[in-house]
Amino acid sequence: MLAIRDLSKTYANGVQALKNVSLDIPNGMFGLLGPNGAGKSTLMRTIATLQDADSGSVTLDELDVLANKDEARRRLGYLPQEFGVYPKVRAEDMLDHFAILKGVVDRKQRKEVVQGLLKQVNLWDARARKLGGFSGGMRQRFGIAQALIGQPSLIIVDEPTAGLDPEERNRFLNLLAEIGEKVVVILSTHIVEDVTDLCPRMAIIASGQVRLAGQPHETIRSLDGRVWRKTVRKQELEAIQAAHTVLSTRLVGGQPVIHVLSDSYPGDGFEAVAPDLEDVYFGELRRQAAPVAAAA
Structure with a gap:
């Protein structure tokens, strides 16, 4: 140990x-x-x-x-x-x-x-x-x-x-x-x-x-039911980032695919996805200004 x-x-x-x-x-x-x-x-x-x-x-x-x-x-x-x-x-x-x-x-x-x-x-x-x-x-x-x-x-x-x-x-x-x-x-x-x-x-x-x-x-598991995905147009990105907690943005076939964190349905076109460790990681980086989590 x-x-x-x-x-x-x-x-x-x-x-x-x-x-x-x-x-x-x-x-x-x-x-x-x-x-x-x-x-x-x-x-x-x-x-x-x-x-x-x-x-x-x-x-x-x-x-x-x-x-x-x-x-x-x-x-x-x-x-x-x-x-x-x-x-x-x-x-x-x-x-x-x-x-x-x-x-x-x-x-x-x-x-x-x-x-x-x-x-x-x-x-x-x-x-x-x-x-x-x-x-x-x-x-x-x-x-x-x-x-x-x-x-x-x-x-x-x-x-x-x-x-x-x-x-x-x-x-x-x-x-x-x-x-x-x-x-x-x-x-x-x-x-x-x-x-x-x-x-x-x-x-x-x-x-x-x-x-x-x-x-x-x-x-x-702590993010179950809280991660949502949507394929958007590039010109929509700025507005979505202002309205939602965006975890990640990735280009797939030239189109941005975003993951957002939300406790409830974030709006038209989003679909629920199973979270992964990358979502956890980016979520914590977005919360750097929040109080530090206790070490387990």
């Missing part, structure tokens, strides 16, 4: 990136949703001991993460949003180097660890290839391999599927799902489908605050 309590961070330029963030994150996949600039990466870097918080606490089981950074790093696997690699180094050699940095000093043990991880992330056949020749998805799977060195109890992945093609994205998400059966895995993303598909628990963060936390299917 990872327990985050009243975590706050303000940067030197005055931007308050985190505002009293509190979350309980059990074993398994946990989705952290939010737009760019919401505070997700600041929260991930703080948990990963890469920067200090102004106040608050982070506890992994009985370990005070912020006070015992060296021990926390031994228990942590981290795949940042920007994961650089040495392009001219072979995958097997680079992973061996990471294993040394993680304290696996015995050569035989290190060889077993490296080979096992390359097989686990389906890169065994590419072990002799230079990292500069890897596709985006292969680089992300290599990033997960280095994060798994040392059998961590907490793994953090920050925006891991951005830029991946559908096949690589599915392969990577399946790998995360397998890993998440045994440890805490925090998936920080702005891609709603990643959380819907993978995470039994999630939170939405915006402007440095937790707006909503709980089980995705429960949050979706």
